[in-house]
Amino acid sequence: MKRIIFTVVLLLVIFFLGRNLNPFTPTMFTFHDETQPARVQQFVLNLKNLQIPPRIAPDFSFKLGFPVFNYYSPFSYWVTGAISLFSIPIASAIKISFLLAIIIGFVFMFKLTNIFFDFYVSLLSAVLYITSPWLAVEIFIRGNMAETWFIALLPTTLWALYKNQSSKSAWFFLLTATVTSFALTSHNVLSLIFLPIVLIYVLLLPNKKKGILTVISSLFLSAYFFIPALTELGQTHASTIAKSSSYLDHALCWKQLWTSIWDYGVSFSGCKDSMPFMIGKPQIVLGILGLFFLFLKIFIFKKNKNNPIIFFFISITVLAIFLTTESAILINKIFLPIFSMFQFPWRFLSFGLFGLAFMAGAFKIPKKLKKFSPVFFIALSIFIVVYNSKFFIKHNLTLEKFNNDTLSSTHVKKAVAYKVSEYLPATVDYKKWLLLEPQQDGSEKTDSFLEDNLFIHSLDLRKIDIQQNTPFFKKAVVDSKKVVINVSYLPYWKIFVNDKNIIPDKLDYLGRPILDLEKSSIITIKYEQTLIEKVSNVISITTLLILIKWIRLQKISNR
Numbered sequence: 235m236k237r238i239i240f241t242v243v244l245l246l247v248i249f250f251l252g253r254n255l256n257p258f259t260p261t262m263f264t265f266h267d268e269t270q271p272a273r274v275q276q277f278v279l280n281l282k283n284l285q286i287p288p289r290i291a292p293d294f295s296f297k298l299g300f301p302v303f304n305y306y307s308p309f310s311y312w313v314t315g316a317i318s319l320f321s322i323p324i325a326s327a328i329k330i331s332f333l334l335a336i337i338i339g340f341v342f343m344f345k346l347t348n349i350f351f352d353f354y355v356s357l358l359s360a361v362l363y364i365t366s367p368w369l370a371v372e373i374f375i376r377g378n379m380a381e382t383w384f385i386a387l388l389p390t391t392l393w394a395l396y397k398n399q400s401s402k403s404a405w406f407f408l409l410t411a412t413v414t415s416f417a418l419t420s421h422n423v424l425s426l427i428f429l430p431i432v433l434i435y436v437l438l439l440p441n442k443k444k445g446i447l448t449v450i451s452s453l454f455l456s457a458y459f460f461i462p463a464l465t466e467l468g469q470t471h472a473s474t475i476a477k478s479s480s481y482l483d484h485a486l487c488w489k490q491l492w493t494s495i496w497d498y499g500v501s502f503s504g505c506k507d508s509m510p511f512m513i514g515k516p517q518i519v520l521g522i523l524g525l526f527f528l529f530l531k532i533f534i535f536k537k538n539k540n541n542p543i544i545f546f547f548i549s550i551t552v553l554a555i556f557l558t559t560e561s562a563i564l565i566n567k568i569f570l571p572i573f574s575m576f577q578f579p580w581r582f583l584s585f586g587l588f589g590l591a592f593m594a595g596a597f598k599i600p601k602k603l604k605k606f607s608p609v610f611f612i613a614l615s616i617f618i619v620v621y622n623s624k625f626f627i628k629h630n631l632t633l634e635k636f637n638n639d640t641l642s643s644t645h646v647k648k649a650v651a652y653k654v655s656e657y658l659p660a661t662v663d664y665k666k667w668l669l670l671e672p673q674q675d676g677s678e679k680t681d682s683f684l685e686d687n688l689f690i691h692s693l694d695l696r697k698i699d700i701q702q703n704t705p706f707f708k709k710a711v712v713d714s715k716k717v718v719i720n721v722s723y724l725p726y727w728k729i730f731v732n733d734k735n736i737i738p739d740k741l742d743y744l745g746r747p748i749l750d751l752e753k754s755s756i757i758t759i760k761y762e763q764t765l766i767e768k769v770s771n772v773i774s775i776t777t778l779l780i781l782i783k784w785i786r787l788q789k790i791s792n793r
Contacts, residue, residue, distance in 0.1 A: 236353050240344070243357060243615055247340055247364065248333070250623035254374065254630070255333040257326035261630035265377025271324050271640040272650045277303060277315040278324075283706055287458055287771070288315075289763060290726065292705035293643075295651035295658070296670070296684040298722040298744060299761070302657045305463050305470065309387075309420040310379035325636055332373050332382060339386035340364045343591060346393040350544065351595035354611035361615040362520060363389070363591035367496075367512040368583050370625035375509060380421040385584050387417040388428070392435060398448055399441035404785040407448060411781065414452035419459050423576045424584060431550060431585075438542045454777035461770040469724055471664050472656040482567070484578045485560045486511050491583075492518060496625070511558075511580055513587055516618050520597055521551075521590030528596040551589020554582040648672050659722045661745030681744070689720045689759060693748070708759040712751065719747045719759060726767070730758040 254263055273291065280288030280303070287308065294300035303311070310331065318327040344360035351359070363369075363385075372382045391414050398410040414432065418425045436445025453460070467473065487505035494510035525548065532541055556562050558579045566573055573579070599607055631639070639645065651658070652671045658664060672678045683691045689703050692714035702709040719738075721727050722745035729736050729747060732755050738747035749757070763771070 239612060240357065243361065243612070243619070244337070244340060246616060246619050247361070248337065250619050251336055251365065251626045252333045253623075254627055255329040255336075257322070257329045257333075259630075260633050262325040262329070262633055262636040263374060263628035263630050264636070265373075265375060265628075267377040267653070268640050269650045269653045270328060270377055270379060271637075272646045273302065273306075274311060274314050274318060274324050274327065275641060275646065277308075277311040278318050279705060281315055281319060283704075285706060285761070289462070289767065290761065291650075292761070293646050295667075295722065296681075296720075296744075297647055297687060297689075298662075298720060298746070299659075299724075299727070300651050300654075300657060300722075301470065301659065301724065301726070302651075302654055304767070305422075305467060305472065305657050306654070307380055307419050307422050307425060308459060309416050310383040313383065314379060323633070323637075324641065325633055328379070331379060335379075335382045335386040336364050336369075338390060339369075342386075342390035342393050343588075346389040346396070347592055347595040349393070349396055350592075354608050355595045355597055358520070358597070358611050358615045358618075359591050359595040361618050362514070362517045362594050363587065365618055365622035365626075366514045366517050366587050366591075367510060367622065367625045368514070368587055370622075371510055371512075374626065374628040381424060381581075381584065384417065384421040384424045384428075385587070387413070387420050388584070388588055391417040391428075391432065395432070395436055395445060395448060396439065399439045399444055404788040407444075407451075408781050408785060411448050411451035411455060414449060415455040418452060419456050422463075423581055427576075427582075427585070434546065435543070438546060451777060451781065455774050457773040457777070458767075458770045461773070462764070462767045465766055466764070469660050470656065471658045471660060471662075474664075481573050481577065481579065482563065484580065485563065485566065486558050486580055488559055488561070491555065491558070491586075511583065513555075513583065513590060514622065516622070517587065517590045517594070520594040522593075524593035524596040527598050528593060531596065547589055547592050550585055551593065554585035554589065557582045558586065648678075659724050659745050661723050661741055663743040666743045683718060683720060683746075690757060691718050691720070692716070693718060706761040710757050711754070712757055713754045715751050717749050717751065717757070718742065719749065719757070721746065721759060723747050725764050726761055728760045728762045730760070731755050733758075 272294075276291035276293060277288050279292065280286070280290075287303070288311070289301055289304040291300045291302050294302065313334065314327050314331040317330050318324055322330070340360045340363070343363040344356050347359040348356035369382070369385060372378050372385065394406075394410040394413045398406055401407070417428060417432075432449055433446075436442065436449055439445050490505060490511045491513050492515065494512050495508075496510050528544060528548070532544070557565065562579070566579065599610055603610070648670075649672055652668075655664075655668075658667060669679045670681060670684075687703075688700060689708040690698055690700065690710050690712070692698050692712065693716040694714055696712070696714035698714060698717070699711040700709075701711065719729065723738060723741055724745075729738060729749075731749065731751065736749075738749065740748045740750075742748060
């Protein structure tokens with residue numbers, strides 16, 4: 235019976251929250267991060283060309299190459315890109331990805347909460363988690379796939395780590411390490427915050443050694459992303475641009491967590507943002523009531539065996555919500571060099587939402603009405619799904635209009651990189667590059683070498699015969715004695731002149747190599763991952779193979 239109830243509520247969640255996420259409709263909603271479709275397109279382009287893992291968007295920044303995937307957490311693009319590989323349009327793949335995140339968040343928030351609390355309140359907890367207006371903001375206003383997937387993977391990871399401590403299955407150990415690696419590569423900022431949370435969490439579990447070994451394994455599995463992202467970050471303008479962000483200006487007022495004008499704008503300084511920041515009234519009320527019952531159970535009745543974990547979740551909740559508000563101004567100023575990398579204080583809302591939904595699982599009704607408890611919690615869960623579904627709706631564009639706005643070759647080539655400018659190669663003059671950005675009135679400064687989509691140009695007007703010009707491999711026969719190559723140079727571009735690998739010593743304002751040649755030459759440009767990136771890939775693959783080998787040995791020893 236409980237399984238039927240769970241399935242019915244899940245279907246209601248899919249129906250009411252997923253109305254605008256139907257991949258079969260010929261429409262698509264708009265959102266702030268208009269770069270998402272182009273990023274998915276470029277990620278899939280890498281996969282189709284067997285550039286695995288994807289690290290650059292070859293068509294971004296005037297087709298000069300843009301290493302966005304080397305520094306931006308890739309998990310949501312693995313999911314969405316994999317969906318798109320099945321000949322599914324990118325807009326539909328994005329909708330499916332968001333819907334999957336909602337489903338996974340619901341299922342595993344229930345599973346996690348059900349470890350600590352009864353079935354029916356755990357169902358309520360899961361409903362509160364994925365019906366929050368904040369999740370609707372992440373999907374339908376911000377269009378942030380990375381943060382949406384982090385919200386889905388947060389309870390999934392905590393559940394897997396908890397179950398893994400008592401599981402005797404070696405395969406479940408691998409599954410847990412893999413899921414943890416997914417969470418740690420789902421969002422740059424939130425995953426960074428999540429890592430110490432996970433470490434403390436496993437230390438609170440009975441089997442600490444196994445928990446620590448799992449987290450270490452997940453970090454090795456994630457090495458393909460973490461090591462290059464950290465060691466090669468200096469090759470971009472990321473640190474300079476991050477330091478210029480106004481983190482303190484985006485702190486929230488307490489009332490914004492309770493109610494906000496539902497608008498589709500952005501975050502401003504002060505309390506009059508045009509973007510809502512509501513966690514949700516049911517989430518706040520039931521979370522606080524659950525906290526009250528938790529204190530009764532722990533301090534008065536002293537019944538809960540998982541006190542340390544529950545206290546930890548409560549602490550995370552209170553701290554996370556506090557850090558989003560103006561009340562944390564002193565702490566924010568002290569840790570500003572670190573927090574400025576997070577861009578916005580309200581990123582902590584994801585942890586606050588998780589904690590409130592979890593604490594709601596401790597909510598009780600009077601003993602006299604206990605026999606009505608299942609009906610009450612089922613009805614309340616369904617009501618919240620229906621009531622909060624009003625936030626999961628957005629006006630739509632036709633697919634033709636959406637694709638034209640977000641996936642046209644002009645948009646991908648000229649506009650997208652300016653929305654993620656922190657990943658601009660350091661070899662490029664940032665201020666001069668900004669001058670090439672297309673303006674809203676249609677005006678733009680042009681560079682003649684960027685208009686014809688050729689990868690090489692003669693500076694002395696001599697003959698060039700381009701034999702191959704693909705995103706990752708380019709080849710030309712030139713009579714010219716001086717040429718400019720249309721790539722923003724970083725070590726992943728290998729340049730060969732008559733089969734001799736050279737490192738350019740002269741770059742222009744876009745980081746384009748300028749080559750002086752003594753004679754007619756064959757010039758080959760090849761994208762190739764750097765040594766650090768290759769080593770990182772080997773670490774991740776080797777870790778996976780070792781774990782699989784260990785699992786097989788475990789099976790043999792158990793025969």
